[in-house]
Amino acid sequence: MQVFSLFFSFLFILLVISCSDAFTRNDFPEDFLFGAATSAYQWEGAVDEDGRTPSVWDTFSHTTNLGNGDIACDGYHKYKEDVKLMAEMGLEAFRFSISWTRLIPNGRGPINPKGLLFYKNLIKELRNNGIEPHVTLYHYDLPQTFEDEYGGWINSKIIEDFTDFADVCFREFGDDVKLWTTINEATIFAISSYSEGFAPPGHCSSSTFFNCSTGNSSTEPYIAGHNMLLAHASASKLYKLKYKKKQRGSIGFSIYAFGLTPYSNSKEDEIATQRAKAFLFGWMLKPLVFGDYPDEMKRILGSRLPVFSEEESELVKGSSEFIGLIHYVTVYVKNSSPTPSLFPSRHDFFTDMGGETIFMGNSTFLEWDPIPWGLERVLEYIKQTYNNPPVYILENGKPMIHGSTLHDTPRIEYIQGYIGAVLNAIKNGSDTRGYFVWSMFDVYELLSGYMYSYGMYYVNFSDPGLKRSPKLSSSWYTGFLNGTVDVDPQAITRLESNI
Numbered sequence: 493m494q495v496f497s498l499f500f501s502f503l504f505i506l507l508v509i510s511c512s513d514a515f516t517r518n519d520f521p522e523d524f525l526f527g528a529a530t531s532a533y534q535w536e537g538a539v540d541e542d543g544r545t546p547s548v549w550d551t552f553s554h555t556t557n558l559g560n561g562d563i564a565c566d567g568y569h570k571y572k573e574d575v576k577l578m579a580e581m582g583l584e585a586f587r588f589s590i591s592w593t594r595l596i597p598n599g600r601g602p603i604n605p606k607g608l609l610f611y612k613n614l615i616k617e618l619r620n621n622g623i624e625p626h627v628t629l630y631h632y633d634l635p636q637t638f639e640d641e642y643g644g645w646i647n648s649k650i651i652e653d654f655t656d657f658a659d660v661c662f663r664e665f666g667d668d669v670k671l672w673t674t675i676n677e678a679t680i681f682a683i684s685s686y687s688e689g690f691a692p693p694g695h696c697s698s699s700t701f702f703n704c705s706t707g708n709s710s711t712e713p714y715i716a717g718h719n720m721l722l723a724h725a726s727a728s729k730l731y732k733l734k735y736k737k738k739q740r741g742s743i744g745f746s747i748y749a750f751g752l753t754p755y756s757n758s759k760e761d762e763i764a765t766q767r768a769k770a771f772l773f774g775w776m777l778k779p780l781v782f783g784d785y786p787d788e789m790k791r792i793l794g795s796r797l798p799v800f801s802e803e804e805s806e807l808v809k810g811s812s813e814f815i816g817l818i819h820y821v822t823v824y825v826k827n828s829s830p831t832p833s834l835f836p837s838r839h840d841f842f843t844d845m846g847g848e849t850i851f852m853g854n855s856t857f858l859e860w861d862p863i864p865w866g867l868e869r870v871l872e873y874i875k876q877t878y879n880n881p882p883v884y885i886l887e888n889g890k891p892m893i894h895g896s897t898l899h900d901t902p903r904i905e906y907i908q909g910y911i912g913a914v915l916n917a918i919k920n921g922s923d924t925r926g927y928f929v930w931s932m933f934d935v936y937e938l939l940s941g942y943m944y945s946y947g948m949y950y951v952n953f954s955d956p957g958l959k960r961s962p963k964l965s966s967s968w969y970t971g972f973l974n975g976t977v978d979v980d981p982q983a984i985t986r987l988e989s990n991i
Contacts, residue, residue, distance in 0.1 A: 514978030515915055524918075525624060525926035526973055527585030528578070528948065529887055531631040531676070533561045534935040536591065538568035542606035544594040547633035548644065552692035558941030565933050565951050566958050571614050573960070577949065578932065579621035581966060582973035586623050587886055587928050588614070589631035589676065590665075592657055599635035600653055608664060615668045626671040626884075626928070628746070629658055629727070632681065632692055632938070639693050645716040646686065646695075651723045658727035659734075666739040672731070673746050673886065674724040677818040678717065678776055680748035686712035687841040691938060697840065710839035711796050718798040721745075721779055725804075725811040744814035746886055747776050751822025751866020764827035764846060769873065771845040781878045783809035792844055814882040814925070815874065819910075820889070822866025864913035871917035871924060882923045885914060889930035891937075891944040898950060903965045908979045911972075929969065933960060 517526070533539075533549045539562050553560035567574055578586055592599065594607035618625045634644050642649045658674065675681070681691065687709045689696030695707030728743050735741070752768050754761040767788055774786035783805040789797055800808065828846055871883065890906035907929060914927050934947035942953055948966040952959045971977030 515912065516978050517973055517975050519915060520918070521925075523925070525585040525626075525884070525928075527583055527587055527624070527626065527926065527928040528581075528932035528969075529587035529626075529928040529930050530565075530567070530932055530935055531589040531628065531633075532591035532594070533564070533631070533633050534931075534937070535565045535567040535588070535933065536594075537562065537564040537566040541568065542594075542610075543597050543604040544591060544607060545597040546636040547591070547593050548636055548639050548692040549633045551636055551639075552694050553936075555694070556941075558939075558943075559936065561936040563953075563958075564936045567933075568610065570958065571610075572617055574933065575614075575617045575621055575623070577960060578618075578623055581948075581970045583623055583932075584973070585626050585671075585926065585928065586618055586932070587626040587628065587673075589628035589633075590661055591633055592630070593633070593635050596635075596657060596660065599637045600656055603660060603664075611665060615665055619668055624671065625669050626673070626886075626926075627661070627665065627669050628673045628676050628886075629661060630654070630674065631676040632685075634693070644693060645682075645719050646712050648719055648722070650719055651726050654723040655726040655730055659730055662731055662735045662739070666735050666741060670739070670741040671884075672741060672743045673816045674727050674743065675720050676746050676816075677748040677887075678720045678724075678746060679772060680818070682713045682717040682720065683841045686716045709841070710844075713841050714793065714797050717775060718800075721776065721808050722804060725808040728811040728813075729807060742813040742882075744816050744882075744884070745776070745780060745812040746816030746818060747773070748818045749773065749867075749870050751819070751863065751870055752825050753822060753866070753869070755824040755826035758827075760827040761825060765825040768825045768845055771841070773874070773877075777815065777874070777878050779805075779808045780812045780815075781809070781881070792846070812881070814884055815878075816884050816886040817870065817874075818887040819867050819870060819885060820887070822863040864909040867910055868913040868917050871914070871922040872920060875917075875920075875922045880921065880923050882925050884926040884928070885910075885924065886926075886928050887930040888927065889946040891940070891946050894934060894942055894945040894953075895950065898961065898963045900963045900965050903946075903948075903963070904968045907965065907969070908972075912979060 533547065538544065539550055549561070590611055591607070595604060595611065597604050615625050638644050638650065638653060644650060684691035685693060686695045686707060689704040689707060694704055695712055696704035697707060697709040698704050724745050731743050750772060752765050752772070754765045770786040770788040775789060778784065778786050779800065784800060785797060874881070874883065888910050890903045892900055892903060911927060914924055918924055929948065931946045933949045934945035934951040936942060937944060948963055948969060950961040950963055952961070968977060972979065
């Protein structure tokens, strides 16, 4: 009965959204990639099998009440089954990350043959099914040994270790991988891990509302971000000098991209929005494109913002052949004015930015409304401000309470709206080249554990076999990819007008 119910629900949606002026997969450039995404810690499981050692994410997840990725989806053992589902869906690309400690258990030194074999087999399975692998080198899972040895990303020693890790990956997998992202959502990674403390390794300045065991929110996010840019640039230079001519791949860098719009028509909120764009986009993109940080950040942060040497500036500038965008929500930006307080002021990224971010519509932090024009405006801003670089939307999706329903119509509305926004941006000249749904399967989530999920396939985490079941969104995406589903732009317009 469940299968028939899903089928008729899907047929109804198909009838509702089909019309003469609908767009299809064929309206996108031929080489545009539609895919889905996940990451090693969230999908693989098998955290202590076949030589893998702990990362900071292992350590961090065991200090929270959100569960952990010890088993996750068990992708390590079920990858063939999962790739088969991707192939049946018609997926054109799959974005995944390589667990540093599965491949090189000590962070540096000998390669783990079983870890190496797993990734070679996964890539081969994808290739054999016509699915393009898009590999992320770093997705929050720094070897715990490096955190213990020298503090991880807040120490410049990470640059050499990351470059050596990248070298192994390029050498071992590069003949079959043409798209590399060095660091996942570097902006929010630096903020959440070193300013706010809610992501591994959990650094922040403790205060009335924050209780981190270590960290300095006023300096560490900027130091970590600086080292991420230099590590990326070092790995990029290595790839271009040593591998690119033979392997002919591309290497890029990823940021988290909120949609940003002023809370009001006041001049103060408009200025605060421009300042937020400098902090949230320009912080990483301006060095990558122009070789230095935004003037607004230099003025506000002063000596707390690291300085690029002339040689470093040249190394970072032009080091990213594409920009990966992680986009989920659009927020209002409201100018924040300092208010008297009995407590000592806490300097962190958002107080430095000087703007409050307020979720739009009925959104909360974990269930947000689709506001596709937010992404369209981000793409237009990047096109105009940063020389229209090639862009991949590496994550976009909607969370829903895990197990609440297989009839995830709100997720379909969300995805089709954002795909439409991407098409509009392309028609307006944006060099956007791919779109990846987060996520292919329900996975362990950084902010919500197993309570909320984004997957197009339901995973029963109570089942020893972790059974996968298709949601309505998987049928919709399959239909869109194989050309049997049209998307009605008017439906998207109606959706936006209802927000």
